Amino acid sequence: MREDLLKKYNVPVPRYTSYPPANYFGNTFSEEDYREAIDLSNQSKPEHLSFYFHIPFCRHLCHYCGCNSYPMAKQEIIEQYTAALHQEIEMVIPRLAPGRKIAQIHFGGGTPTILPPAELQRLVEHLLTRFEMIPEAEIAIECHPGYLTEETWMALHKAGFNRLSLGIQDFNREVLKTVNRRPSLMPEEEIVSLLHTLGIRVNMDFLYGLPRQTEQSFAASIERAIRMSPDRLVTFSYAHVPWVNKRQLILEKAGLPAGEEKSRMYETARRLLCEAGYQPVGLDHFVRKEDELYTALQNGQLHRNFQGYCTRRTTGQVYAFGVTGISQLSTAYAQNTKDIDIYIEQMKNGRFATIKGYSLNRQEQITREVIETLMCNYTIYWNDLAERLDIPVADLKKETAYEKGRLQEFADDGLIEYDDAHIRMTPEGTLFVRNVAASLDRLMLHSDKSFSKPV
């Protein structure tokens, strides 16, 4: 990486995991606003439905965890929480147009598999009382292999799940012990082979930058994963934010690897995965060549929501259930309270538990499409996008902060190539895709928010 480029572009810019970024969500967004946004979602695209369930509980908390996870609650609370999820479904689905179809159902956490598979199935079936699914709709769940027996893996298959994300993080026992994570109950090779035999797609999550990890030890874990042939593999960079999660301070005491060692872990993992035939999607996802995410990337049809990457086929507006869940609708984002007691109480009273959100005006809705297209696909073809959004190209550009002089500067620095019809990130430029996206974002012209740096 050229030093001068790093100096110029390694400045705070939004990560654009959503547009507008989550630090724009405000607490004036009310239950009533959420209700209105659900109603409006029937009139706009995408028409497909995507449902997210957040199950926040974990048997043991991993010291590194940055997810919305809570210590295991009493059985009674878990039952009340599950009942509340059903109540929330009952408040949302009568508002959705009956002809719409389900493209995706995702269970995340926390540890969603603390609910028995039959209980998870009941939640899915509740949705199916009203909607059909598209062919090969994705029913996915995040799994902690430390607690799952062969019987449970089989039961998840019987419950209808067709994609499981295994939270591996690392195979190295020393690393897992240091971060307070229980290793897999069954050998991972057996799990993957069982799931593949059952026709279930397998994702694996890895985490680099943890204490006791080295470039070599992490490479050994990735090589072992490659031998198992998961369908997708994600290498998350450990986000150290002890001011949000104090438990992470324990990892500082155990000794976090230096920044350079951490980058080498990623570089080596990436090289090994690419040599084994995996294709990078975004910075941290690796998929097989035949994966629909890779095809979508090649066709400029890749999308992303809070649950991860998806294709145009599986893209839906997201309706989230449970604490901290974020609904991503055509005109708004709405996030539920973090407080489990308040959530249960609100549902009992037939009220939503919205704590904050954001309503997007037309200009922001258009900018969201532009930024998402560039962030996921590293390319914008203005004509294609204008056709999809049903507006003239000139108007589309005007709605954003498009400015030729600014683009020329990126081009002179070798980050993009562009003409009137398209913008494309160069291989060297992809690291700074956030900077180019920010240059198209009118909100960034007068922003008072703080953001992280790209590198």
Ligand SMILES: C[S@@+](CC[C@H](N)C(=O)[O-])C[C@H]1O[C@@H](n2cnc3c(N)ncnc32)[C@H](O)[C@@H]1O
């Ligand atoms: C909700 S968690 C996984 C579900 C399940 N509870 C498990 O642990 O297997 C989703 C993923 O987020 C990643 N993750 C958790 N904390 C992180 C952090 N501080 N920085 C980066 N990634 C993190 C982990 O790789 C984890 O598998």
Ligand code: SF4
């Ligand atoms: S990584 Fe998974 S199991 Fe560990 S605390 Fe976070 S959500 Fe819970």
